[in-house]
Amino acid sequence: xxxxxxxxxxxxxxxxxxxxxxxxxxxxxxxxxxxxxxxxxxxxxxxxxxxxxxxxxxxxxxxxxxxxxxxxxxxxxxxxxxxxxxxxxxxxxxxxxxxxxxxxxxxxxxxxxxxxxxxxxxxxxxxxxxxxxxxxxxxxxxxxxxxxxxxxxxxxxxxxxxxxxxxxxxxxxxxxxxxxxxxxxxxxxxxxxxxxxxxxxxxxxxxxxxxxxxxxxxxxxxxxxxxxxx
Amino acid sequence: xxxxxxxxxxxxxxxxxxxxxxxxxxxxxxxxxxxxxxxxxxxxxxxxxxxxxxxxxxxxxxxxxxxxxxxxxxxxxxxxxxxxxxxxxxxxxxxxxxxxxxxxxxxxxxxxxxxxxxxxxxxxxxxxxxxxxxxxxxxxxxxxxxxxxxxxxxxxxxxxxxxxxxxxxxxxxxxxxxxxxxxxxxxxxxxxxxxxxxxxxxxxxxxxxxxxxxxxxxxxxxxxxxxxxxxxxxxxxxxxxxxxxxxxxxxxxxxxxxxxxxxxxxxxxxxxxxxxxxxxxxxxxxxxxxxxxxxxxxxxxxxxxxxxxxxxxxxxxxxxxxxxxxxxxxxxxxxxxxxxxxxxxxxxxxxxxxxxxxxxxxxxxxxxxxxxxxxxxxxxxxxxxxxxxxxxxxxxxxxxxxxxxxxxxxxxxxxxxxxxxxxxxxxxxxxxxxxxxxxxxxxxxxxxxxxxxxxxxxxxxxxxxxxxxxxxxxxxxxxxxxxxxxxxxxxxxxxxx
Numbered sequence: 001x002x003x004x005x006x007x008x009x010x011x012x013x014x015x016x017x018x019x020x021x022x023x024x025x026x027x028x029x030x031x032x033x034x035x036x037x038x039x040x041x042x043x044x045x046x047x048x049x050x051x052x053x054x055x056x057x058x059x060x061x062x063x064x065x066x067x068x069x070x071x072x073x074x075x076x077x078x079x080x081x082x083x084x085x086x087x088x089x090x091x092x093x094x095x096x097x098x099x100x101x102x103x104x105x106x107x108x109x110x111x112x113x114x115x116x117x118x119x120x121x122x123x124x125x126x127x128x129x130x131x132x133x134x135x136x137x138x139x140x141x142x143x144x145x146x147x148x149x150x151x152x153x154x155x156x157x158x159x160x161x162x163x164x165x166x167x168x169x170x171x172x173x174x175x176x177x178x179x180x181x182x183x184x185x186x187x188x189x190x191x192x193x194x195x196x197x198x199x200x201x202x203x204x205x206x207x208x209x210x211x212x213x214x215x216x217x218x219x220x221x222x223x224x225x226x227x228x229x230x
Numbered sequence: 231x232x233x234x235x236x237x238x239x240x241x242x243x244x245x246x247x248x249x250x251x252x253x254x255x256x257x258x259x260x261x262x263x264x265x266x267x268x269x270x271x272x273x274x275x276x277x278x279x280x281x282x283x284x285x286x287x288x289x290x291x292x293x294x295x296x297x298x299x300x301x302x303x304x305x306x307x308x309x310x311x312x313x314x315x316x317x318x319x320x321x322x323x324x325x326x327x328x329x330x331x332x333x334x335x336x337x338x339x340x341x342x343x344x345x346x347x348x349x350x351x352x353x354x355x356x357x358x359x360x361x362x363x364x365x366x367x368x369x370x371x372x373x374x375x376x377x378x379x380x381x382x383x384x385x386x387x388x389x390x391x392x393x394x395x396x397x398x399x400x401x402x403x404x405x406x407x408x409x410x411x412x413x414x415x416x417x418x419x420x421x422x423x424x425x426x427x428x429x430x431x432x433x434x435x436x437x438x439x440x441x442x443x444x445x446x447x448x449x450x451x452x453x454x455x456x457x458x459x460x461x462x463x464x465x466x467x468x469x470x471x472x473x474x475x476x477x478x479x480x481x482x483x484x485x486x487x488x489x490x491x492x493x494x495x496x497x498x499x500x501x502x503x504x505x506x507x508x509x510x511x512x513x514x515x516x517x518x519x520x521x522x523x524x525x526x527x528x529x530x531x532x533x534x535x536x537x538x539x540x541x542x543x544x545x546x547x548x549x550x551x552x553x554x555x556x557x558x559x560x561x562x563x564x565x566x567x568x569x570x571x572x573x574x575x576x577x578x579x580x581x582x583x584x585x586x587x588x589x590x591x592x593x594x595x596x597x598x599x600x601x602x603x604x605x606x607x608x609x610x611x612x613x614x615x616x617x618x619x620x621x622x623x624x625x626x627x628x629x630x631x632x633x634x635x636x637x638x639x640x641x642x643x644x645x646x647x648x649x650x651x652x653x654x655x656x657x658x659x660x661x662x663x664x665x666x667x668x669x670x671x672x673x674x675x676x677x678x679x680x681x682x683x684x685x686x687x688x689x690x691x692x693x694x695x696x697x698x699x700x701x702x703x704x705x706x707x708x709x710x711x712x713x714x715x716x717x718x719x720x721x722x723x724x725x726x727x
Binding site for chain 1: 267268271274275279282283286287288289291292354355356357358359360384387393394395400403404407408411415420421422423424425426427428429431434435436439441442444445446447448449450451452453455492496499500502503504506507509512513514515516519522526585588589590591593594660661662663668669673674677678
């Protein structure tokens with residue numbers, strides 16, 4: 001059979017394709033039936049948080065920080081409850097990472113504050129002596145891209161039925177509604193309201209001034225995102 | 231005329247040899263910078279505070295991986311295809327104007343993609359998925375390049391004189407099919423300009439931004455099915471294609487066993503794709519998939535070692551060539567590193583070992599003993615073998631090649647030993663508890679302890695880069711300085727002192 005295949009390139013290629021696609025069919029397809037249903041307490045990202053997530057991705061934070069707490073005592077002691085599949089239901093793309101040069105950030109919103117992040121992003125070693133993380137000072141002057149975050153919200157609501165402007169169940173039995181603007185102008189206004197709350201807790205005068213002018217620096221969006229990781 | 235040997239046309243092979251060397255230098259240089267940034271964070275500001283955004287670790291890291299995978303390695307794969315393909319199919323590129331035009335289109339479009347990737351990654355335009363960072367416009371261009379590559383493979387096969395496909399051709403076909411399938415499925419994404427707001431606005435925000443069609447756990451599953459097998463079909467399959475051609479050619483020995491090559495080929499094709507799950511052990515993907523990933527990773531030793539042993543036994547009775555020729559040294563040590571790396575990988579895929587190894591530098595070490603020791607060595611050896619035949623000149627310097635071999639071998643050894651120690655140290659420190667059951671170390675303790683190993687790794691990487699520059703110089707001088715070889719070369723490549 002093999003000798004015959006080696007003289008018939010078309011059938012050879014078909015044979016190779018069948019053999020290599022087999023594993024994907026058996027291993028990957030079944031998972032799509034059920035794996036990404038949200039757990040209670042998991043809400044979609046707000047416009048500002050999503051813009052912050054884009055800042056996180058733009059700077060490949062995931063190259064050094066994971067977002068996956070494994071079910072070991074040493075990990076739950078350090079980072080909190082181990083990860084559940086449904087918690088990632090709105091993560092497109094997933095940001096588990098593959099290397100922990102720095103600590104896991106899955107639940108960083110539980111134990112770090114806006115103030116801590118502000119100091120840390122400006123000069124990591126001043127907050128964590130011995131840190132090898134580089135500073136990210138340009139995030140204090142560059143503005144976040146709210147329009148693209150809004151476009152992504154619209155896209156996931158449209159194509160994947162992500163529940164924006166709908167009530168989602170929270171852990172304490174209440175419900176929450178994540179608002180999505182009906183226009184670019186409204187989306188920017190919603191993001192700015194959220195940015196003002198973050199900026200109040202910050203010290204950097206340039207950032208505060210920018211938010212007063214109606215701009216949203218990248219650092220504000222990033223902190224909003226990091227605070228949402230719980 | 232009838233008895234004249236076939237004249238092969240190496241125009242396209244030469245073009246891709248050039249990008250192999252250029253992108254190899256770029257990718258490895260960035261790698262060395264990254265290594266020193268981890269050892270000495272001040273290196274993040276290598277071009278000053280103003281350019282920090284473009285020189286810090288996080289922006290450069292995807293550039294390093296992509297330059298080495300899709301720049302250096304893929305160029306090497308293409309260069310060897312346009313050399314090996316003609317010779318084992320006994321047909322010249324010059325015989326078909328269409329194939330020649332396709333080859334040129336292949337090269338120039340590839341170059342356009344390379345430039346687009348470099349610009350976009352520096353700008354921070356990325357999807358975040360490892361080795362699949364490119365946004366949708368670049369993805370479309372990548373698919374085009376790949377389709378042309380496929381047309382070139384099957385076009386050349388279509389006009390072949392040698393009816394039976396040689397082993398290397400099997401592996402090139404598999405490379406084409408495997409990457410095509412993986413790349414398409416992993417990059418399924420929806421451009422966000424398609425979103426329409428309630429007030430009817432559309433085309434909002436960046437035109438090149440997209441969102442993955444898969445969410446969370448599913449996205450991770452598809453990504454690591456891709457990520458693991460991009461390694462399979464980029465770093466293993468086409469490199470095996472190279473060694474099946476170049477080692478027998480250079481040594482003048484026949485392949486040890488046809489049956490072993492059959493077993494390894496079909497075994498590799500079937501088993502490799504299952505193993506992606508080992509990147510997701512103890513994550514939120516279903517347990518049975520994790521277990522399958524582990525089990526198949528261990529089974530993967532069989533076909534991997536099958537190829538490597540087949541290569542080593544090809545040298546049976548001719549081991550003096552290893553001592554005599556630095557070119558044979560590269561290939562034999564390359565196969566040895568392949569064996570080593572394909573044993574190390576399955577060990578790391580065992581669940582209890584993975585609990586310590588995952589997220590640490592041991593994984594980084596594993597990737598690099600495979601890529602530096604196996605992929606890098608084989609691509610350089612292939613280009614060394616091709617150079618005298620393509621440029622019709624003897625290799626400039628044998629002693630330079632031998633020196634390069636030892637410098638790079640030392641570099642690889644420093645690299646993986648330091649990363650083993652770093653990885654296992656950190657993995658053990660993360661999980662250490664004191665007598666009261668509290669964590670024994672804060673996270674930063676587990677970072678500062680790695681400093682000496684990061685420094686040693688930087689030196690190892692630097693040595694490898696120096697060796698690569700020697701390789702580039704040797705090839706450059708071969709092209710320009712050596713006397714012309716008139717006769718058709720048989721086995722061992724001619725080398726100057």
